[in-house]
Amino acid sequence: MDALDASVPTISPGRPFRASVTTFRALMGSGFRRYATYRQATVAGTFTNIVFGFLRCYVLLAVAAGTVGATAGGYDARQLATFVWVGQGLLNVVGLWGWVDLSERIRTGDIVADLVRPVSPVIAYLAADLGRGGHALLTRVGPPVLVGALFFPLATPSRWLTAPLFAVSVLLAVVGSFGCRYLVNATAYWLGDARGPLVFWTLGSGVLAGLYFPLRLLPDWLAVTLWVATPLPGLLQTPLDVLVERDPPALQVGLVALQAVWAVIMLALAGWVQRRAERRLVVQGG
Amino acid sequence: MIEMRDLSKTFTVRVKAGRLRREKRTIAAVDGVSLSIGRGEMVGYIGPNGAGKSTTLKMLTGVLTPTSGEVSVCGLRPVPQRTALALRIGVVFGQRSQLWWDLPLRDSFRLLRAVYRVPAAEHEARLRRCCELLDLDGFLDIPVRQLSLGQRMRGELTAALLHGPEVLFLDEPTIGLDVVSKQAVRSFLGELGRTGDVTLVLTTHDLADIERLCHRLVVIDHGRVVHDGTIEQLHARYGSRRRLVADLDSPLPPGFVLPGATMTGTEADGHRVTFTLESITAGAAVAALVTAAQVRDLSVVEPDIEDVVARLYTDGRSAEGRSAEG
Numbered sequence: 207m208d209a210l211d212a213s214v215p216t217i218s219p220g221r222p223f224r225a226s227v228t229t230f231r232a233l234m235g236s237g238f239r240r241y242a243t244y245r246q247a248t249v250a251g252t253f254t255n256i257v258f259g260f261l262r263c264y265v266l267l268a269v270a271a272g273t274v275g276a277t278a279g280g281y282d283a284r285q286l287a288t289f290v291w292v293g294q295g296l297l298n299v300v301g302l303w304g305w306v307d308l309s310e311r312i313r314t315g316d317i318v319a320d321l322v323r324p325v326s327p328v329i330a331y332l333a334a335d336l337g338r339g340g341h342a343l344l345t346r347v348g349p350p351v352l353v354g355a356l357f358f359p360l361a362t363p364s365r366w367l368t369a370p371l372f373a374v375s376v377l378l379a380v381v382g383s384f385g386c387r388y389l390v391n392a393t394a395y396w397l398g399d400a401r402g403p404l405v406f407w408t409l410g411s412g413v414l415a416g417l418y419f420p421l422r423l424l425p426d427w428l429a430v431t432l433w434v435a436t437p438l439p440g441l442l443q444t445p446l447d448v449l450v451e452r453d454p455p456a457l458q459v460g461l462v463a464l465q466a467v468w469a470v471i472m473l474a475l476a477g478w479v480q481r482r483a484e485r486r487l488v489v490q491g492g
Numbered sequence: 493m494i495e496m497r498d499l500s501k502t503f504t505v506r507v508k509a510g511r512l513r514r515e516k517r518t519i520a521a522v523d524g525v526s527l528s529i530g531r532g533e534m535v536g537y538i539g540p541n542g543a544g545k546s547t548t549l550k551m552l553t554g555v556l557t558p559t560s561g562e563v564s565v566c567g568l569r570p571v572p573q574r575t576a577l578a579l580r581i582g583v584v585f586g587q588r589s590q591l592w593w594d595l596p597l598r599d600s601f602r603l604l605r606a607v608y609r610v611p612a613a614e615h616e617a618r619l620r621r622c623c624e625l626l627d628l629d630g631f632l633d634i635p636v637r638q639l640s641l642g643q644r645m646r647g648e649l650t651a652a653l654l655h656g657p658e659v660l661f662l663d664e665p666t667i668g669l670d671v672v673s674k675q676a677v678r679s680f681l682g683e684l685g686r687t688g689d690v691t692l693v694l695t696t697h698d699l700a701d702i703e704r705l706c707h708r709l710v711v712i713d714h715g716r717v718v719h720d721g722t723i724e725q726l727h728a729r730y731g732s733r734r735r736l737v738a739d740l741d742s743p744l745p746p747g748f749v750l751p752g753a754t755m756t757g758t759e760a761d762g763h764r765v766t767f768t769l770e771s772i773t774a775g776a777a778v779a780a781l782v783t784a785a786q787v788r789d790l791s792v793v794e795p796d797i798e799d800v801v802a803r804l805y806t807d808g809r810s811a812e813g814r815s816a817e818g
Binding site: 225228229231232233235236239240243244315316318319321322323324325326330484485487 | 550553554555556557574575576578579581583585587588589590592594595599602603605606607608609635
């Protein structure tokens, strides 16, 4: 066993930042590959997104058609259709629902394996989640947008700023959504099982992130309160508003900045909760 | 390499104490354990279910915060310096997996190289060596979820060693494995222990693991260390003796006494006798026996560690019963 010596080497001695980037990238790759394994699930999920896309699109277009000037919440028909079809794809990129990895590992006690690694669980799960988001971006956005474009007229961005701002906004939405999901899952540290909070999250996030209907349909005071006081509009509504150019450029930049603030807050909160949880941790199951 | 002084961990549980009332009860999972383990030692850490073995291991790896006492591993304090410690220790939890469930074993190893920041050449060398000793080549490209328990455990061991840890903690690494897989795991660990580079702490219920691998045995019960020493010392302490079993053509003459031994059994109308050897060697006992009767067959039975440990656990439980009654 001469090769199994007891030294502690590093990939880039003296370059900790570079080594951290390598580790983060590898973990991102693992998230990507993990989801790439389940091709049939990807196809089934995409099909479901398309079916619900039709439902949502017809309802919102009907709402718009019944208004003066055929606009609803400040969106015209093209913007609404784009909002729905891109939203159906983005839903998976953001990963609003279905992420129970952390709570399951806490419930079964497998979390112990994460805690004996030299990487913080928040960072490790964030990297893997960005990989998951990358996989969803490549596989889950195209089909609903394509189907939407075949059946409805969609809006195309007219400002140069829109594309880079949308890219940044999507990235921040994934990070913000990860922070929220991590916190919901982490309740399992205290409750033993996060199923209750997860049901609450599924119901709440769908409404308050702008999935079921654009939040601009709500009274202004409520929409503004949601934007400022919660991270939820930043998870879906903001990137979609940026893409359909719902607001002037300055306001859009402001909304993305707000999204960034919330993403940072949620990540910091996730890190704090994780540290608190570790102090009172009881590993379940011996 | 590992130091524990008065290490304790208590858990608070709520138990039903009436229709609506619940009562808080404090349970001491580990109760004042003091141990010192040197570099390259192979220590078996055993005890009945709920004795506090896994809890100790989790405190040593920085996963659980001790309620009181001091602990240091590789000169580091496990909880506050968990990340630094993780680079220097390897951990296998027999009932948990540190591999990525959906990815092939090879990908899990590649990821661990990135997580532990191991240079490619060293990673390759260690992986090659593990593949050789644990025969991994046949299933390196199969997703972990499709591996058999034995294959997964061999993968887990490799995963714990790829970064060249100084201390290896193994929590029931042979649990649920078939005979062949157990054998593979044991011979691998034996090989690892022979180099003296890695300190090994092994918890198990399978005492054959301990007999084959560990010179030092620590027995814990109800959170306290009840034995710390070699297996031989355990036998000596609990009066385990070798036994001489003889098949005879005719029974021994009435009143036959074997000095330094006690007859502890007769079977088949006296045609099979068992002597427990106390202060006589097996050779002298055989010599005395053949002068007294025609011996057809003889065997010397070594003391069984399982019996000793079972007695140790039972003694612990009766002591607990007595103290509860008192």
